[in-house]
Amino acid sequence: MRDSALAEFREQARSWLASSRVPYRATLSDGTDETVGSDDVSVFHNLSFDDEKRLLDRLCAWQRVKFDAGYGALTWPEEFGGRSLTPEFEDAFAIEERAFDTGGSHELLSVTLHLIAPTIRLLGTDEQRRRFIVPLLRGEELACQLFSEPSAGSDLASLGTRAVRAGDDWIVTGRKVWTSGARFAQWGELIARTDPDVPKHQGMTAFMVPMDAPGVEIRPLRQMSGGTSFNEVFLDRVRIPDGQRLGAVGEGWKVALTTLGFERGASSTSGGVGGSLQQTLALASCTGADADPVHRQRLADIVIAHKLGEIANARDKQARESGEPLGAIGSVRKMQWVGRMLGISDFVVAALGPRLVVDSGEWGTYAWGQHVLGAPGYRIAGGSDEIQRNIIAERMLGLPAEPRGDRVTPWRDIRR
Template sequence: MTALEAYREEARRWLAANAPSDVSVREPHDVSIFHNLSHDAEKAVLDKLRDWQRAKFDAGYAAIAWPVELGGAGLTTEHADAFRAEEAARVDLTRHELFSVTLNLIAPTIRLFGSDALKDLLFPGMHSGEQLACQLFSEPGAGSDLAAVGTRGVREGDDWVLNGQKVWTSGAQFAQWGQAIVRTDPTAGKHAGLTTFLVPMDAPGVEVRQIKQMSGGTSFNEVFLTDVRIPDAYRMGEPGQGWTVTRTTLGFERANASNKAGVGGSFEQLLELAHRTGSLGHRDVRRRLAEVHLSERAAEVSLRREQRDRDSGLPPGASGSMRKLQWVARLGVVSELARDLLGTDLITDNGRPGTYGWTAHLLGAPGYRIAGGTDQIQRNIVAERHLGLPSDPKQVTASNGGHEEKKA
């Protein structure tokens, strides 16, 4: 038995003895893409995930491929992949974006750009689930054009004072920290005058207002920053380097956005629907099911490659944009096939499980054409960074003399 096989066997035994049986709050036929939970229900999900994250951390399974000095186990990405596979087979995890953002987006960005003092402050707390972080990026006047943010940061001695408004911030009501992109030099070019900070969400002047969705959920928030004073030690990167830092986080976001774990509308759920509707005898249905299955398997391989790069401390590339575009397309294929299989049962709440509930998938799938950067932005990234094509001429400005990248 190799060392990796022995590690996998050890992890398997630990999971058998410690894996919780009640982590998931999803019903078997829940195919929704976004949470539709009240504040208290969403907090209950986070509490369960925090307990599980802490258990993994205490056992050395929370940050397997991270360096020991940053709270990790100091092992290889192959060890991390082995544990993820065993965990996925034994734990029915409910996905929550705040955990994904903290562990897969902001933590690796801090690893690349954070000062030693900031790393000491936040690691290993992020790995243990004690410290969760949201993204303070989008604004009412700056959505995909993220470099156009208007939130201001003014330096006063060893502190910065922040004023502005952020919007569509997932999980802000539960987060301890927020990664904010702020304009600190209004005289500099559009991209050159930005700086990135970690903002304590309980700091004086931070106000979080929940946005109630038409579905009833309250995951999204507005965040108002009024004379919020933070020390310079909470800055990531140099002043004016905020666009580079933020682009790195967004690169991690593109890769993570196409991770289907915990998102409704899987191949298994679609196959079960085809069985239940007696449609498997149709050749076209089988072909479309096969397309979904193959697409999911290919995405898993690509995801593991990107996880290895992230665990190794490498910045993300353009592959995340390619995977996100493929995943958005797959969501559409799933929705269309479910619609064809169900017919009028899709729009009639007849009480039968696994029928009308598919409307949550159809209504949620288009949202991922925007989340993590629009499809148009992703195509520009692939064209320029992967194919080497010239920049979109509409995005070249005299002020910066180069590519005016939006939320990419």
Template structure:
């Protein structure tokens, strides 16, 4: 970590960073005014890309992260011993704000999962040897790590995880299945939670592992979503041998490890849902169909605008609090995720009201059927990272201090 005397002023850091971005990227042009029939009409939540196109996106994003890392901007708030710059987290936020002014490669979900969720989890929970082995490669993206929590029979009830890890000699043997794993086909490592004690309470029954994805017995199979994309996967573990040195934390501490990971996952929702200019696109669509004077349409678009502002303010407030507090993000991430899903719900409902049958039938007309990808994909945002209901429970219990539900009602 840099000493206080080694830390540049925020202004000096920002000036150097902006000059570096000018040399290595292209300034983003001013957002053009939306015009019906001009440009792409894509507004999907989950991309509908071919496997080849998805792989190309990952390759471009990895190359950009390596360029940043080698220049000292790929791990700004991280300890120097793990390849970071050792600067305050506020400097990282300043760099990201500058980055938004430049045209950068699109980062598929696995990039953020590896960089912003799994790497911080290992920094928080890993042994010194594990940190030295994994963190620098993760931050430079020499390796990519996916997240293996959800299972076909568990859904959002992570306490029901059934993938088994049984002791064998000086290691473990894993058997079971995970599902809805973003980017598993591109991952070198997997952050896996497995059941190591079938009888214990969920808070003591699970254990965390980092598993190389090329280990014999690991099989990745892409899943096609109803929106068309294949970025989700199911992953099978058939007699997968894992060394005990790849276990993260004590045996039975997997529940706590999951909560740490989910804290980082919810915090990473900052800015999520911004995406395309949804308000502008809805206004353009209403104008094209002659419905700008319809009071129901006007109210629906106003609701989208209000939700978007609330989402942005909530994310900014949560991010500022997290930077000030440091450590593992708290339950404020649940509020950010609820704000994001509430915003996308309003967008979906407004588009459905405007387009009616044009949303369900592809007539080839620009700006109509394309919205179906958002409407079909939106429900998935209410599930990923914990359902909306789980987020509400988290806020109720950990923020408002309300009592937990009676056990009889939590079946």
């Protein structure tokens, strides 16, 4: 019965997509995506402000079309515009959607849909759910994460941005960094310190802060790959109503862990950034690297890693359909995915040699620098490699946690 329902759903989705006026994605004669010949192998966007805004506008417009047609929030309850379907229906729609050119992807929209909206659903008040969830799921409003700070990245619980109670409001002062898409977001999920006299994990509170509030200043950060995907956000006595507090006072760490859990789940199945397997194979053929025995072995390693990734994704998909939580396996998948990107980087550097940095106009040369320079960033994004290894060691292998005296020391007394 379930198989027939899924087949019927896919047929309906295919028919709707065909009628939606979105162009089909062109393919080559062998059935592969025509974009194998594309120079877009970037890991992070390298676009002007106007071009990035146009990209987000297109993606949000498509999200609204999907949502209004019943395909934009398939696994969500009907009260939020969803259809209460299982993840396999969402996966099936994604497969059908890939046949169409829907405009690409952007991290800010993904953060909005897959990290912040689910966090509000789990931990927000009824009023917050009514206020935020549908606008976020429709792409009407976008939300970024205001978590990391210059001295609180991997050790997020040591953050120092302060929120002080002032009647029915909170006054927030501090600085956040590495915030993806902040210039285009209407809201930010902010974690701030509200009690410096208790251990660091206990004294934080979460808020939804409007990014255009007085006292909020956003400065783009230039990446070595050229783009400005990340931003610094300065908060100077920003007033936030208590009604925009997310979760209880002092439970900001719980909110942060909830969002980070969704982030690791999303990272474990990430795709669509950087050079693909097909693009790498095309580069090998173009440069003649596939005829060199040493390069060919590296290429074989990439193909094997890609196949193992497909098997892992299929296994995780089956677990989701059975209702099993992803848990710490998300950390394993994230590291495997980053390893595949770095493996492609190593091959590209070896295959292109000096041509990697020469903007000669030859296909596939200079543009691959966007992949090589961007890929190492994902060793940090979504939790550094070291943090992922700690999670794997403690939660999967049962190894003892590292001794941490600052877990019981009041935040104010921690040496910084």
